[in-house]
Amino acid sequence: MSHDHKQTFITKYIFSTDHKMISKQYLVTGIVMGVIGVLMSMMFRLQIAWPDHSFTINEVLLGKFQQDGVMNPNIYLALVTIHGTIMVFFVLTAGLSGTFSNLLIPLQIGARDMASGFLNMISYWLFFLSSILMVSSLFVEAGPAAAGWTIYPPLSAVEAASPGSGAGMTIWLVSMAIFIASSLIGALNYIVTVLNLRTKGMKLTRLPLTIWSFFITAIIGVVSFPVLLSAALLLIFDRSFGTSFYLSDIFIGGEVLHNNGGSPILFEHLFWFLGHPEVYIVILPALGISSEIIATNSRKPIFGYRAMILSMIGIAFLSTIVWGHHMFVTGMDPFVGSVFTFTTLLIAIPSAVKAFNYISTIYKGNLQFNPAMLFSLGLVSTFVTGGVTGLILGDSTLDINVHDTYFVVAHFHLVMGVSAIYGMFAGIYHWFPKMYGKMMNKTLGYWHFWITVIAAYGVFYPMHYLGLAGLPRRYYKNTAFPYFDDLADINKVITIFAIIGGLAQLIFLFNFFYSIYKGKKATQNPWRSNAMEWTTPVEHIHGNWPGEIPEVHRWAYDYSNPEHEEDFVPQTVPLLPGEVQH
Amino acid sequence: MIINTILIIALIIGLPVIIYAIRRKESEVATAKDNNINGFLMLLFGIYVYGMIIISFLSYNKVLLPKSASEHGVSYDKLAAWTWGVIFFVVFVTQGLLHFFAFKFRGTKGRKSTFISHSNTLEFIWTGVPTLVLAVLIIFGMNIWAEINYPDFDSDPLVIEVYGKQWSWDARYAGKDNVLGNDNVRFIEGANTMGIDKTDPAGSDDVMTREIHLPKGRKVLFKFRSQDVLHSAFFPHFRAQMNCVPGMVTQFSFTPTVTTEEMRKDPKIVAKVKHINAIRDAKNKKLGEDDQLEPYTFDYLLLCNKICGTNHYNMQMKVIVEEPAAFDAWLASQKTFASK
Numbered sequence: 001m002s003h004d005h006k007q008t009f010i011t012k013y014i015f016s017t018d019h020k021m022i023s024k025q026y027l028v029t030g031i032v033m034g035v036i037g038v039l040m041s042m043m044f045r046l047q048i049a050w051p052d053h054s055f056t057i058n059e060v061l062l063g064k065f066q067q068d069g070v071m072n073p074n075i076y077l078a079l080v081t082i083h084g085t086i087m088v089f090f091v092l093t094a095g096l097s098g099t100f101s102n103l104l105i106p107l108q109i110g111a112r113d114m115a116s117g118f119l120n121m122i123s124y125w126l127f128f129l130s131s132i133l134m135v136s137s138l139f140v141e142a143g144p145a146a147a148g149w150t151i152y153p154p155l156s157a158v159e160a161a162s163p164g165s166g167a168g169m170t171i172w173l174v175s176m177a178i179f180i181a182s183s184l185i186g187a188l189n190y191i192v193t194v195l196n197l198r199t200k201g202m203k204l205t206r207l208p209l210t211i212w213s214f215f216i217t218a219i220i221g222v223v224s225f226p227v228l229l230s231a232a233l234l235l236i237f238d239r240s241f242g243t244s245f246y247l248s249d250i251f252i253g254g255e256v257l258h259n260n261g262g263s264p265i266l267f268e269h270l271f272w273f274l275g276h277p278e279v280y281i282v283i284l285p286a287l288g289i290s291s292e293i294i295a296t297n298s299r300k301p302i303f304g305y306r307a308m309i310l311s312m313i314g315i316a317f318l319s320t321i322v323w324g325h326h327m328f329v330t331g332m333d334p335f336v337g338s339v340f341t342f343t344t345l346l347i348a349i350p351s352a353v354k355a356f357n358y359i360s361t362i363y364k365g366n367l368q369f370n371p372a373m374l375f376s377l378g379l380v381s382t383f384v385t386g387g388v389t390g391l392i393l394g395d396s397t398l399d400i401n402v403h404d405t406y407f408v409v410a411h412f413h414l415v416m417g418v419s420a421i422y423g424m425f426a427g428i429y430h431w432f433p434k435m436y437g438k439m440m441n442k443t444l445g446y447w448h449f450w451i452t453v454i455a456a457y458g459v460f461y462p463m464h465y466l467g468l469a470g471l472p473r474r475y476y477k478n479t480a481f482p483y484f485d486d487l488a489d490i491n492k493v494i495t496i497f498a499i500i501g502g503l504a505q506l507i508f509l510f511n512f513f514y515s516i517y518k519g520k521k522a523t524q525n526p527w528r529s530n531a532m533e534w535t536t537p538v539e540h541i542h543g544n545w546p547g548e549i550p551e552v553h554r555w556a557y558d559y560s561n562p563e564h565e566e567d568f569v570p571q572t573v574p575l576l577p578g579e580v581q582h
Numbered sequence: 583m584i585i586n587t588i589l590i591i592a593l594i595i596g597l598p599v600i601i602y603a604i605r606r607k608e609s610e611v612a613t614a615k616d617n618n619i620n621g622f623l624m625l626l627f628g629i630y631v632y633g634m635i636i637i638s639f640l641s642y643n644k645v646l647l648p649k650s651a652s653e654h655g656v657s658y659d660k661l662a663a664w665t666w667g668v669i670f671f672v673v674f675v676t677q678g679l680l681h682f683f684a685f686k687f688r689g690t691k692g693r694k695s696t697f698i699s700h701s702n703t704l705e706f707i708w709t710g711v712p713t714l715v716l717a718v719l720i721i722f723g724m725n726i727w728a729e730i731n732y733p734d735f736d737s738d739p740l741v742i743e744v745y746g747k748q749w750s751w752d753a754r755y756a757g758k759d760n761v762l763g764n765d766n767v768r769f770i771e772g773a774n775t776m777g778i779d780k781t782d783p784a785g786s787d788d789v790m791t792r793e794i795h796l797p798k799g800r801k802v803l804f805k806f807r808s809q810d811v812l813h814s815a816f817f818p819h820f821r822a823q824m825n826c827v828p829g830m831v832t833q834f835s836f837t838p839t840v841t842t843e844e845m846r847k848d849p850k851i852v853a854k855v856k857h858i859n860a861i862r863d864a865k866n867k868k869l870g871e872d873d874q875l876e877p878y879t880f881d882y883l884l885l886c887n888k889i890c891g892t893n894h895y896n897m898q899m900k901v902i903v904e905e906p907a908a909f910d911a912w913l914a915s916q917k918t919f920a921s922k
Contacts, residue, residue, distance in 0.1 A: 152811075154828060250828050265830075380680055472886070485858045527611070
């Protein structure tokens with residue numbers, strides 16, 4: 001069956017309903033947003049390391065917000081706010097999950113396209129619209145939203161509290177509302193597609209772990225994103241229509257506000273009911289991608305396939321009942337705090353299972369160090385190093401003294417920021433041949449990987465010590481406290497590593513765009529993988545397979561099966577007579 | 583400037599690498615040589631991770647907080663030490679295995695991996711052991727959590743209110759009756775910056791201050807309020823923190839055990855202050871006569887730890903712990919609300 005019908009430039013490249021094109025649109029938008037987000041981090045890292053120094057980049061980009069080398073404190077807060085928002089939502093949610101769910105779900109389950117191509121297109125264009133809005137908020141007269149990416153009211157609700165809480169915050173909220181709509185449409189589409197459109201023989205227990213991770217991620221998204229939407233709507237009401245959901249007893253700018261009876265704690269509950277699952281929305285697809293890549297490049301089955309699925313389900317379930325650990329010091333009932341400590345620390349168990357299973361997968365393997373494999377192993381390393389400090393933050397007692405310090409910044413950047421970005425890079429290197437029919441340059445990939453990993457640890461490892469020394473996050477300079485003077489050197493080290501790491505991403509950008517046009521032509525199955533996507537032709541066709549969709553006979557991880565001569569057995573190869581299924 | 587040096591080095595290394603990489607002819611799939619090089623680099627990287635942990639531990643230890651200045655903080659530090667033990671053990675073992683295996687099993691030609699799909703025994707072990715360790719940590723932690731949050735209030739704690747506002751702190755002592763007068767933002771007017779209700783007799787003996795003085799050895803019950811946005815009252819040296827939430831009163835209690843004078847003689851603080859003053863002296867050499875930095879002496883701090891707008895970075899208050907007699911004298915010298 002072939003789906004050749006006339007396509008104009010607009011239906012093929014812009015308002016496309018083909019999942020492969022939509023995935024590329026997500027990826028390129030995500031990369032552009034990522035460049036903006038990383039550039040912002042460079043700007044505020046320069047400020048925090050050399051607070052009274054004039055940098056050309058900041059002078060040029062910030063204009064009136066940085067004059068004579070003095071950065072406006074509000075623009076510093078705005079930079080960290082928008083950096084967080086862009087990286088968490090636009091890069092690591094839409095850019096990562098949007099790209100690879102769209103690319104891989106139909107290809108790996110054996111479907112012609114998503115269940116609804118039209119909704120899929122709508123999902124991308126809503127994401128695009130929200131990206132444009134978020135970026136446009138940078139050009140608001142009084143500056144963009146500056147209340148932190150968690151936008152706690154009253155700071156975010158009252159314009160007198162922060163200049164960013166005027167038009168900047170309005171655009172932020174509208175952008176996020178559209179973003180949530182986009183995510184929900186996308187997630188529903190992924191769930192329906194995985195449940196209904198699997199090819200013959202593709203049982204749930206034969207799905208690659210990538211699909212399991214996208215499927216579970218989509219479910220978490222459907223459960224938690226609507227709650228953020230409600231939080232945002234109530235905030236819009238408080239800001240614009242005089243309601244008091246989050247506001248009470250406020251004296252600001254010389255006058256008492258009329259609001260009475262609300263509580264900002266309500267917002268925190270609603271926000272973190274999404275906010276915590278959100279970190280799993282970010283990291284689970286990265287873990288799924290790395291599972292697939294580590295198995296393929298170890299030429300070995302993923303160790304404990306079923307345990308990997310169970311641990312992802314366990315993480316997904318627990319993720320919805322731990323949000324209170326972000327609020328241990330809000331004055332919440334201490335008993336509730338202890339319940340959240342219990343549920344939070346339980347997450348360490350499935351996470352430990354995953355980490356040990358990765359290590360067992362490479363044990364006695366024949367490791368092929370393609371750039372994708374290196375980034376996947378880098379993910380395991382940062383996931384462990386960043387994850388274990390969760391034992392401190394997840395424990396209500398220990399959280400008291402590190403809450404909102406740089407210790408938190410170090411923890412979540414390693415465990416969900418850097419790890420998820422590594423997962424995204426791994427996915428790009430691995431599936432670039434599938435997306436563009438070209439190979440990415442491996443030498444540049446190696447340089448990109450090694451500089452990035454050295455720099456990433458150099459940035460985030462010392463940062464733990466800043467937090468343990470008592471340094472709060474979101475200070476635009478630390479010179480107001482002589483007590484912190486001895487931390488200035490650590491901050492300089494961190495900034496230098498950050499700049500090196502940032503520059504290394506230029507290698508990636510060059511490699512990505514150069515390879516699209518000038519890369520070597522890809523073969524059909526360059527990594528000798530078992531999964532279904534490599535049975536489609538290199539040149540994209542509408543409907544994915546030229547003839548019938550192949551039937552699936554085995555799981556995705558028959559690597560180095562002793563009953564077969566080759567060290568990989570694609571899922572479409574029938575079982576040998578007498579061969580036992582896994 | 584160091585940034586320019588980095589940019590120049592990046593250019594000098596980067597361009598030849600890119601030119602070499604795009605002109606190279608071989609396939610873009612890892613070869614035996616790539617596997618070998620990257621396998622060795624993985625081993626080196628494992629050593630880099632270990633090195634970073636050890637070097638940071640040795641060289642940054644001096645910037646960390648000194649011994650706890652509060653009673654519950656001693657238990658806090660003990661729990662933290664045990665948890666750090668677990669963390670370092672896990673990191674050392676897993677990073678070691680990960681990077682060593684990556685090196686040991688780097689791809690070679692003509693070899694096939696060993697087909698191992700799962701092992702129930704192993705998976706039981708690494709589900710069971712973390713569960714046990716976590717159970718111990720949770721129980722240990724919850725005991726201290728209860729000690730902190732359900733203190734013995736019969737011991738007549740000293741009641742102090744801390745009031746956060748953009749971007750400073752106010753403090754209020756409950757006075758002779760040890761009961762804080764009613765308050766609301768709607769009463770804020772002129773000198774009554776904390777919004778105390780003038781008609782409430784309990785408020786007349788309240789004492790408003792711009793410094794917090796604490797008597798050594800007496801339990802203090804802090805009540806926190808905020809005038810405008812969320813703030814967080816963070817006393818790092820006492821292992822204490824609580825958010826200030828507009829519209830509600832939160833609380834935290836601790837017993838200070840080390841006076842400011844005693845802490846200034848603590849070897850860790852002595853070394854830290856010396857280090858800080860050396861840094862400040864070096865800075866002073868570059869500064870003009872009018873901008874000279876004062877020499878630093880140690881004081882306990884109350885700082886804001888919840889993003890609260892423009893001057894969030896500079897919202898501080900001095901905390902002084904002294905002997906009970908000195909404290910009583912200080913408090914008696916302050917004016918009460920009624921006499922202001």
